[in-house]
Amino acid sequence: MKVRLLTSLANRLTLGFTLLACILVAIMLVTLHHSLNRFTEDTIQQGKQQLAEALRAQLEQDAQLLSRTLSSHLSIPLYHLDLSAIEKQLSLVRQHRSLEYAYLFSREGRLIHDGSETIPEFGLAMKSLTPLSPEADLHFAWHGRTLHLLQPVMTSSQRSGYLALGVDFTQALTALDRHGEVIGASAEATSENTFNELFLIALLILAVTIWFMYRFCRHQFAPLQALTEKSIAFGEGDRSVRFGVTQSGELGLLGKALEQMRLSLEQSHRQTTQLAYLDNLTQLPNRHWFQQSLERLLELSRQNQQRMGVVFIDLDHFKEVNDTAGHDMGDLLLFEAAARLRNLLMEMDISAPDTEEPLLARLGGDEFVTLYPDLQHTEQLSELARRIAQTLDEPFLIDGRYFNISSSIGITIYPDDGNSSSEILKHADIAMYAAKQSGRNQYAFFSMQMNHQLQQRIETIQGVRTALDQGHFHLEYQPVVDLSTNRIRAAEALLRWNHPERGLIPPGLFIPVIEDSDLIEPVTQWVAQQAVRDLMTLQALKPGFAISINISGAALHQESTRDFLTDLKQREQVPDYCLSIELTETSMIRHLDDCRQTLKQWKDAGMNIWIDDFGTGYSSLSYLHQLPIDGLKIDRSFTRDLKPDSSNSLVATVLTLAESMQLQVVAEGIETDSQLECYRRLGSRYGQGFGLYRPMPYNDLKALLETTDEVHTATS
Amino acid sequence: MTTPSVPAMMTRLLLHPTVTLLCCLGLMLSSLPASAKTLVLAQISDRPKKDFRQLRPMADHIQSLMAHQGYDRADVELFPDIESLMSAIRQGRVHWVSETALTSAKLVQAGLASPVALKWKRGQAEYRSLIYVRKDSPVETLADLQGRRVAFEHPNSFSSYYLPAIALKQAGLNLQQLDTPTSSVAPDKVGYIFSRNERNNLLWVHKSIVTAGSLNDGDWQHPQRLPESPKQAMRIIHRSAAFPRAFELATSVLSREERQALKKALLSLSPEEHANLLARYEQTERLTPVTQEHTTLLQQLDLSILP
CATH class of the missing domain: 3.40.190.10 (Periplasmic binding protein-like II)
Structure with missing residues (x-):
């Protein structure tokens, strides 16, 4: 309490003033008391003195009157020396106790009578009895409290003697003293009372002054106090605080300064918040903020026993946009995608129950996530996912160019798929991957099995790295046969992973994983190097033999891969048209311009370009014309559908088209003689499939090329 | 009538108008019938107040005893000297004088009074x-x-x-x-x-x-x-x-009967019965009859030696 009292400036000032005022008032009171006492003492003293003087004058007068009267009465008795008459006179006055003596002296100054019966001192000299003498012409004198008088006694205008009186006025003067003491006491009491009154008045004035000072200080420091409290509140996080002070002067300036500081701080805080919580590009909440919101909303849902959906959105092929159109375009696309998602959520009125804000966050890259609070049934989430997919499926017009992307959406539901925010989000991520795995442009609800798949995928990715390092990969080659001559014309390099523990892993398990990961580049490069090395060996054995490698869409759009292949061909001095690149339709079509550029470079470098799995993807005749393509590989599905006794018009049309466009054709997936026969009949030049040759290790291929004269039939 | 401190001389001076007034009053009264007579007792005094107080009760008493002579009141007159007293007697204003031997002798020898009783003033019949x-x-x-x-x-x-x-x-x-x-x-x-x-x-x-x-x-x-x-x-x-202390004198103003009456009245006072009255009368112990010796002394006392 004491510390709190003293920490306030107003209180300190008030206290200081109070102390000062108290000291001043105390000094004043002490001085006043002193002066009052002195004044009283002086007044009493003077009063007593004057009173004493007045009394003495009066007493002198009375005594003189007495002595004159007495002397006149003694005049005749003295003349007659009538001692008894004199005694009578003197004894009369001597009855007064105050009369110390009454002497009657002769003209010669000898004692005639002292008022006693026998006058024992008769004849004594005057000077031995009274301090006065007629020579000094002194009629009276005070000795202490006794008044001595010497009065000539006149008889017939002659001085016949002297009357000497000694009057003791002790009683009167004592009475005067007592009176003086009473007056003094009374005056002192009055003085004391006066001082007490003054003291009380001073105290009252002091109290009033202090009170006014306190009020004044409080009033003066109230704005400062308010500013202090606001500062404290602001410091404690109250963002509604404003430091505006209406007063002018220093406090006004201080208020303004604080307000400016607050604004700067707010701005800085906003920036920091944005940095910390907002995604710079889309201005959407970032992962950090989202996780906090998610935890908050999970807690809310837990309290309200509600379900909540978490929708994890990943843009398909966004990486390709970045790779082909540049990061600026990618950013613009992300911005547009975020805007679309936001609008959609607002349109669907999906917002956080506490903030009424659409719950959309960008977790990084092309990943977005949104929430569906108070979920009633799963169909709502499906609807949301469909709408999202629909929205993002619309082509994006950016800088005059259209971009087509799709989205893979993973969905989790609290509390079904997890309790913690991290678990829920992780599972949503997994579901999204699952959706992506199942062919993109899809949505998937999380299931525990996905978790398992993801585990496998992770293991796979880890395994691929190990395989690259430790040489667990190897290539197998599936020969391509000239159907007219039955000679092996080329081979397609196929990646094989011989896992030390799991054995041979089917390509379908790990190839998609590699394609979706950043391992595609090193794997592609490894395959290319291995294939070129094998090719060069085989070239010595069989000049003009060609080997083709598969380049996935992800690798196709990488400049590094493009240049790597070009450089590799030149460095290894691979003969022209011996190294072929196989691409899928879809991978080419997605970024046609970039693809054309790449293909042109490769073509110029002397590589052949083939379209793999032709007929399954997004096909357009125009790109066949636009791109520098050497041939088509008819997808095995067409081969499966071949009917010996039908026209097989689709394959025939493709063959006709290729012929008209001067494109070579390889029929894939030939497993039976009838299929071989069909293609021969339809005029396909090349064939590939288990029915001709299975994929084989390099040594087998080499041996095959050495030993056989490349005559092979499906029946053999 | 004056303060005790006033000297006797002044008192005497002041007494003159009073005495004169009283004398006039006495003259007036003497001319009145017997039924309105005042018995006047006189003395020479320089202390009139004290002496008046001492004489008055006795004057009243004797007057009561002499009422049959027609005296219905009594009065006391004090005179400053023998001359004024003798003058007053001659004027018939004083009936009775109480004095010591010297004044008594003067009055007797002047034929103005005769002794009727010996006064044991202050308890003394005689003194030296x-x-x-x-x-x-x-x-x-x-x-x-x-x-x-x-x-x-x-x-x-x-x-x-x-x-x-x-x-x-x-x-x-x-x-x-x-x-x-x-x-x-x-x-x-x-x-x-x-x-x-x-x-x-x-x-x-x-x-x-x-x-x-x-x-x-x-x-x-x-x-x-x-x-x-x-x-x-x-x-x-x-x-x-030794000489007689004091005398009661009847003046020549009184008739023979009246003198006898006064004498009888004075001598009738018993020292026991009238002790208080006598004591107040200048501490008189008693009054006794005058002897021949006394009368002779008064008549033969040589006054010539006095100035």
């Missing part, structure tokens, strides 16, 4: 005159007083003027009256001065203002009348013979 000096005085006899001062009490005093003066004359000394106690005396004479009262008389001697003093033995022996220590310092050098 004393002459005294200080014990350390060289004066042994009266003759030694020549060229010295003697204090008498009062010119009307029998015991303290007439008797000592007679004694001094008989001792062959000549008297010289002095104005003041300190006046010088002729070497061949004895100077005298009146001390007015016995106390002054003693003190004057004691303080050596005068060499000798004179008082009667009544005053001398009375314990309260004189201060003791001065008195002890005195030596008496002369004692006179």
Whole structure:
């Protein structure tokens, strides 16, 4: 309490003033008391003195009157020396106790009578009895409290003697003293009372002054106090605080300064918040903020026993946009995608129950996530996912160019798929991957099995790295046969992973994983190097033999891969048209311009370009014309559908088209003689499939090329 | 009527109008019928107030006893000197006088009064005159007083003027009256001065203002009348013979019957029965009949020696 009292400036000032005022008032009171006492003492003293003087004058007068009267009465008795008459006179006055003596002296100054019966001192000299003498012409004198008088006694205008009186006025003067003491006491009491009154008045004035000072200080420091409290509140996080002070002067300036500081701080805080919580590009909440919101909303849902959906959105092929159109375009696309998602959520009125804000966050890259609070049934989430997919499926017009992307959406539901925010989000991520795995442009609800798949995928990715390092990969080659001559014309390099523990892993398990990961580049490069090395060996054995490698869409759009292949061909001095690149339709079509550029470079470098799995993807005749393509590989599905006794018009049309466009054709997936026969009949030049040759290790291929004269039939 | 502090001389002066008034009143009353007569008792006094108080009850009493003579009231008149008293008697204003031997003798010898009773004033039937000096005085006899001062009490005093003066004359000394106690005396004479009262008389001697003093033995022996220590310092050098203390006198104003009536009335007072009355009457013990000796003394007393 004491510390709190003293920490306030107003209180300190008030206290200081109070102390000062108290000291001043105390000094004043002490001085006043002193002066009052002195004044009283002086007044009493003077009063007593004057009173004493007045009394003495009066007493002198009375005594003189007495002595004159007495002397006149003694005049005749003295003349007659009538001692008894004199005694009578003197004894009369001597009855007064105050009369110390009454002497009657002769003209010669000898004692005639002292008022006693026998006058024992008769004849004594005057000077031995009274301090006065007629020579000094002194009629009276005070000795202490006794008044001595010497009065000539006149008889017939002659001085016949002297009357000497000694009057003791002790009683009167004592009475005067007592009176003086009473007056003094009374005056002192009055003085004391006066001082007490003054003291009380001073105290009252002091109290009033202090009170006014306190009020004044409080009033003066109230704005400062308010500013202090606001500062404290602001410091404690109250963002509604404003430091505006209406007063002018220093406090006004201080208020303004604080307000400016607050604004700067707010701005800085906003920036920091944005940095910390907002995604710079889309201005959407970032992962950090989202996780906090998610935890908050999970807690809310837990309290309200509600379900909540978490929708994890990943843009398909966004990486390709970045790779082909540049990061600026990618950013613009992300911005547009975020805007679309936001609008959609607002349109669907999906917002956080506490903030009424659409719950959309960008977790990084092309990943977005949104929430569906108070979920009633799963169909709502499906609807949301469909709408999202629909929205993002619309082509994006950016800088005059259209971009087509799709989205893979993973969905989790609290509390079904997890309790913690991290678990829920992780599972949503997994579901999204699952959706992506199942062919993109899809949505998937999380299931525990996905978790398992993801585990496998992770293991796979880890395994691929190990395989690259430790040489667990190897290539197998599936020969391509000239159907007219039955000679092996080329081979397609196929990646094989011989896992030390799991054995041979089917390509379908790990190839998609590699394609979706950043391992595609090193794997592609490894395959290319291995294939070129094998090719060069085989070239010595069989000049003009060609080997083709598969380049996935992800690798196709990488400049590094493009240049790597070009450089590799030149460095290894691979003969022209011996190294072929196989691409899928879809991978080419997605970024046609970039693809054309790449293909042109490769073509110029002397590589052949083939379209793999032709007929399954997004096909357009125009790109066949636009791109520098050497041939088509008819997808095995067409081969499966071949009917010996039908026209097989689709394959025939493709063959006709290729012929008209001067494109070579390889029929894939030939497993039976009838299929071989069909293609021969339809005029396909090349064939590939288990029915001709299975994929084989390099040594087998080499041996095959050495030993056989490349005559092979499906029946053999 | 005046304060006690007023000197006797002034009192006497002031008394004159009163006395005159009373005299006139007496004249008026005397002309009235017997049924309205006032019995007047007179005395020479320089202390009228005290003496009036002392005489009045006795005057009233005797008047009551003399009512049959037609006196229905009584009055007291005090006179400053013998002359005024004698004048008043001659005018018929005074019926009865109470005085000491000297005044009584003067009145008797003037034929103005005759004694009717002996007054035992202050308990004394008779008294003596004393002459005294200080014990350390060289004066042994009266003759030694020549060229010295003697204090008498009062010119009307029998015991303290007439008797000592007679004694001094008989001792062959000549008297010289002095104005003041300190006046010088002729070497061949004895100077005298009146001390007015016995106390002054003693003190004057004691303080050596005068060499000798004179008082009667009544005053001398009375314990309260004189201060003791001065008195002890005195030596008496002369004692006179005994003389009657005081007399009651009937004036010539009274008729024979009235004189007898007054005498009878006075002598009727018993010392026991009227003790209070007598005591108030100048401490009189009793009143006794006048003897022939007394009458002779009054008639033959030599007044010539007085100035």
